[in-house]
Amino acid sequence: MGLSLAYWVVLLLFGMGLYCILTESNLIKIAVGINVMEAGLLLFLVRLSYSPGDLAPLMGPTTGPGIADPIPHALTLTAIVIAASTTALMLSLIIQIYRHYGTVDIEEIRSKMQ
Amino acid sequence: MRLRKIAAAILILVLTLALVGAIAELPSPDERVSQSALTQRIIGKGVVETGATNLVAAVLFDYRAFDTLGEATVIFAAVAGVVLMFYHAPLHPSAIGLSILAKRSLDVIGPFVFVAGMYIVVYGHISPGGGFQGGVILATLTILISIVYGLQEERRLLDPRFKTALESSAALLFMTVAFVGVFSGEYFLSNLGAGFFRGHPGSVLSGGAIPLLNVAIGLKVGAGLALVFYSMVKKEPE
Numbered sequence: 001m002g003l004s005l006a007y008w009v010v011l012l013l014f015g016m017g018l019y020c021i022l023t024e025s026n027l028i029k030i031a032v033g034i035n036v037m038e039a040g041l042l043l044f045l046v047r048l049s050y051s052p053g054d055l056a057p058l059m060g061p062t063t064g065p066g067i068a069d070p071i072p073h074a075l076t077l078t079a080i081v082i083a084a085s086t087t088a089l090m091l092s093l094i095i096q097i098y099r100h101y102g103t104v105d106i107e108e109i110r111s112k113m114q
Numbered sequence: 115m116r117l118r119k120i121a122a123a124i125l126i127l128v129l130t131l132a133l134v135g136a137i138a139e140l141p142s143p144d145e146r147v148s149q150s151a152l153t154q155r156i157i158g159k160g161v162v163e164t165g166a167t168n169l170v171a172a173v174l175f176d177y178r179a180f181d182t183l184g185e186a187t188v189i190f191a192a193v194a195g196v197v198l199m200f201y202h203a204p205l206h207p208s209a210i211g212l213s214i215l216a217k218r219s220l221d222v223i224g225p226f227v228f229v230a231g232m233y234i235v236v237y238g239h240i241s242p243g244g245g246f247q248g249g250v251i252l253a254t255l256t257i258l259i260s261i262v263y264g265l266q267e268e269r270r271l272l273d274p275r276f277k278t279a280l281e282s283s284a285a286l287l288f289m290t291v292a293f294v295g296v297f298s299g300e301y302f303l304s305n306l307g308a309g310f311f312r313g314h315p316g317s318v319l320s321g322g323a324i325p326l327l328n329v330a331i332g333l334k335v336g337a338g339l340a341l342v343f344y345s346m347v348k349k350e351p352e
Binding site: 003007010011014015022048056058059069071074077080081088092093095 | 118119122123125126129130133134137138140149150152153156157160161167168169170172173174178181182185188189191192193195196199200240241242244246315335339342345346
């Protein structure tokens, strides 16, 4: 396949994160899986906006061609901030679940709920 | 359990194959992608129109500053949610911190961490960095203090109410800068058009409102994340 390495890393991270979410029963590990998936997605956004030889969008005294598109970079920054916010809320909810049920395993929580 | 793992693995394999096909449709990495008119405009005129040499900061705090206001609101909502969730958990009294070696080491590196955070906030419009990144470093400092000196000491140094006030006043600073644009006859969150100091692009005092907004976001993110950590590590009494 002619995909560049970055895309393979994106697919690996995304697949690993999704596998973790689908198979793990520990809530903390599910949160980690979501974050790994997000990392893959952010790498995808940054890679999409980049052509080989592009420079970072920092303008010096001389501005030449081949500057990377700054808009996806700003969008990625937004996505990182939202990801951090949702992770904070996720972990807080997990802490509260642990205090209430004494475990973070979803199978055990399910059996305790009945 | 085993069946679920196999099913998940097959599902992900199929999904990955589909994604490989989708990515192969994208422009190949060898040919240059032609940039959109918007991108060409920002790269060509960004420095003249905003006064910031870091074009990502120019996009974040000038062209799409309204977006950043929404982003700050998301952080505010997340911090409010976390603080609310742990509101009734009182402080655990037995947080005494680490050994004297760790405490003295933090005394040495603490000011440098603070300077690094402030540097990234204040230089956000001319070099990589900005309010979000610098704010996270500032929050790291409070996390270090609560681990090394214990939560009681951190609470004595930086009262949670002080952090709340800091976060709210940073949000107010952002809104004040935003409304300067309205009252000067320009639009909401207008930058150089509203008469902010342009300066010489590339120097610290340049870029109009962008450094001000960077400082506001830096304080907001720093105080907000410090509050999140403080709320999370507060323990209920045994």
